[in-house]
Amino acid sequence: MKTFRTRLTLILMGLVGISMLASGITMAQLFKDSHIRALEENMAREIKLLESTLHFVPADGKAEAKTYYTEQAKKLEKMTDSRVTFINLDGTVIGDSDMAAEEMDNHSHRKEIVSASKGEVGSAIRFSDTIGENMLYVAHRVTSKEGFDGYIRLSMSLAAVEKGLKQGFLLMSGGLLILFLLAALISYRVATGLTKPLVQITRVANRISKLDYDARVRLRRRDEIGQLGQAINGMADSLQQQLKRIRDNEDLMQSVLANMTGGILMVDASSKVALINREAERILHMKGDLLLGKSYHELKRNFELHKFVEEGIERKDFLREERTVYDPEEKILMFDGVPMFEDDDSYRGMLFLLQDVTDIRRLERMRSEFVANVSHELKTPIAAVKGFAETLLAGGVKDEETTRSFLQIIYDEGDRLNRLIGDILELSKIESKRIPLEYAPVQIKDLIDNIYEVLLPAAKKKSIVMTHDIPEHLFIEGDEDRLQQIFMNLLSNAISYTQEGGRVRVDAEIINEGGEEEQIRFTVSDTGIGIPKKDLPRIFERFYRVDKARSRSSGGTGLGLSIVKHLVELHHGTIRVESRVGEGSSFILELPLMHPFEN
Template sequence: MKTFRTRLIIILMSLIGISMLAAGLTMAQVYRGSHIRALEENMMREINLLENTFPFQATDTAGASDYYSSKARELEKLIDSRVTFILLDGKVIGDSEMSPDLMDNHLTRKEIVSAANGATGSAIRYSDSVREKMLYIAHEVKSENGFVGYIRLSMSLEAVGEELTKGWMLMAGGLLILFLAAALVSYRVAAGLTKPLEHITLVANRISGLDYDARVDLDRSDEIGQLGQAINGMADSLQQQLKQIHDNEDLMQSVLANMTGGLLMVDSDGTVVLINRAAEQILHMKDDQIVGKTYNALKRNYEFMKFVEEGVNLKEYIQEERHVYDPEELILQFDGVPMFEDQGGYRGMLFLLQDVTDIRRLEAMRSEFVANVSHELKTPIAAVKGFAETLLAGGVDDEETKRSFLQIIYDEGDRLNRLIGDILELSKIESKRAPLEYVPVNLKELFDSINEVLLPVASKKSIQMHQGIKEHLYIEGDEDRLRQIFMNLLSNAISYTLEGGRVKVEAEIVNIGEEDEKVLISVKDTGMGIPKKDLPRIFERFYRVDKARSRSSGGTGLGLSIVKHLVELHHGTIRVESKVGEGSAFTVELPIMHTLD
């Protein structure tokens, strides 16, 4: 911009200089012309004055040449001009500076030719006699005293040149002052034009450098001011659009980062251009390992790479479920969606990865649950139906046998009722349709009431019930649900403990004084124990370690599953330790206080 300002000043100064030079030359010419015209007029007046006052004599007398030369020299001193008397035939009869005898015939001189026609003759030329450039004025004169010819006055133009030189000096000084003033004004004008442009250029460069807060600060209403306002409007628009783009990008990044499914995008050249966090976790790869590379970089995940290759080649929607091992077995659902522009151009493929392992496991569990429920319901229903048909057919006459059949029907009906009740209870717990009501619960009083109910059953098998719970030990929980948890655990302990065995309940506080203060409640028995291979599955629905013994004891196979769900609803955990032939120990860990969700 400084170069532009310099060039602008140079152009302005050049125009001003040329204009002033042209004006000076014109003025000089006008001055010279007017000065010469003034001299001509003055010299003509002097000729007219001589015509009327000069004492002419006859030109054909002896001594005429001397007379007119003498008078010419006298006149030259008076009027400061060379005086020449010329006859009609061009012969010089008198001259103030040279002898007429030495002078050429002047009939062809320009001023004489012009004066011969009755007008005033004038000419400017170089004089060989005086060796100067002269101004000549001639006029025809007719005197009654015998002179008929021309009076010619001439003056050296050196005087005019001196006057012109003085004029040039004065004019040059004035022009120089005017030029300096014009230069100052030009600089101010150029600066007034270029400084706002420099400011606008600086702001435009800042905007192009992504500084969208830059603004033009000009308080003027001319075209430059309008340009600044346009730049500000453009910056406002860019800033707003950029904010919208950033907001959209942040929203998209947030959506991609929080998607539970994996997302991977491959462009039309087969290059991976996008991968989200879920896909990184599923594929065990970071974005810098794959983004910007071809999909062959997925070779560590061979199954998915082959699916991507198939989608890129087909360029159409595909879907597939595959089992992968990385290192554990997973069931992944792959979806490939082609991306096309509005004009129909192909942009690439979008691949979705969904870990459906848990979903398929739940579906399998649901199918297994339905099958187990059907089996568990079928057994008592078949028994009820069989014995009822036998009684209805009248094939049993013995009252004792009838009573036995009816007792079996009653027991199976009761077992069927408990089974349906447990199924409904488990369904209600899993669907969270039964919210917990937290109240302070005294653990010793809770287990005292449970022992009171179970003690008769334990006494029949000579099982000793021990309780190691301190007085005034409170926890926050749903008292009915806690009763249900420990009633199940103690009932199981009594059921699977042989006669003469022992069941013990203990409680201790851990993390005392800390924010996550908890209580550990253990139910231990000296029963038959649980085989190690069955320990991971004992909390599954309808899973029984000893199916025959469980059915004979009246169990539904849902008790421990209900217990596990109720413990988790209390934000607790349950674990089991057991050895075959030595007994089992179920430990429930519950928070003493619950924070509000």
């Protein structure tokens, strides 16, 4: 910017200098022209005065005439301070104040004589070889009664004029130099005044170009430079707002992509990965940083996806497929491919949606199995009731004891059918969260004692010892009916799957005591047949039975543990099972001691 300031100063000084020089030359030329014009007019008046006062003789070319006019020319030179020349009409010099007439050339071709021959006052300026100076010549045609018809010419040296002009030019040059210095100082101040705000504007513009949108021009001027500064500030404000909007939109897009339940993978027109979100990274077990900007062939370790992407890029059309992959566990993935085109139909790439539908397909399979199991479970008692009822109606049974036995079977199967339907409806309500829990303080020892009292007859039949070690002061906040349902199911199962002479026990202890999440851990253990390790992950599924024959003989519906799990989760608790075949099982529940207030 200093260079610009220097250049601007030099330009202004140059313009001022040229203007002053041109003005000086013009003034000098005008002065010279004006002075010469005044001399011409003065000399013309003198010629006219001579015409009216001088005694003329005939200019017949005789020696006497030349002598007369020569003498007159010399006299007049002293009077007019000018060189005087008398010239015949044909251009012959007949008298001159400085030279002999015979030695002078014919003057008919001279510029001033040519002009005078036309009736005008002729004038000319030219260098005189005789005296070696620039001369001013003025001539006029004179016609007298005495017989003279020719020209009188006055000439004067311009040396004095040029000397005066030189002195005037020197004085003027001095004045112009002083003015030039003043103009230079003013130019520097003007250049500084122009460039200083421009320096600030340039600095701010550079900061804005480096993405510093907080930079502003601090000027309080109302001229064009001030308006430029305001325009720069307005541009910075606009850019800042647009950048904020872009960043907000980008953050929103990144948040949406990061929190999508489906994986997003974009391959651009050059077959390079342009976008990948967090879920796609999880599904592919690959970091996005290692894929972005690289060819989609980097996906080769995921063979099915690579094959699908390759097919989508080749076809550039909508695709949808469900494929099973092993990475390393089995997964079911839904692949969707969408071609991306601009408004002008230019191809931008392919967008792929990766959806892990393993859990969805598992739930569908469980639903299908549930329907099949319900149909099977309902069909068995219905078939029994129908078969025995048909036998009785046919009159084939005459023995009263057999009839009573058949009726008892019909009753038992009807009761089992009723319990099965009741459990299905109960499970449906629990899963749909249509049963609000009524929280209240529950004394755990009294709860377990009441359940033991109900189950004691069934335990005595198998000589099973039921014990617990629960202190009197232990309370929990929960829905008493649902807690009773939980422990009733667990203890009923424990008695059913424990051999004669076995033991069933309930223990309770507080965990995280004094912490923010105090809980009570319940352990319902037995010395029963145990659960094989392969069955443990599915023990809480609906209608899942480890020993189907024993379950049916005990009258179980296969829904008890599933109901227990859902009720525990409604109490914001957890349940798990530990078991060894032949040694027994332990169901471990952890329930919150207190529940937060909920609107």
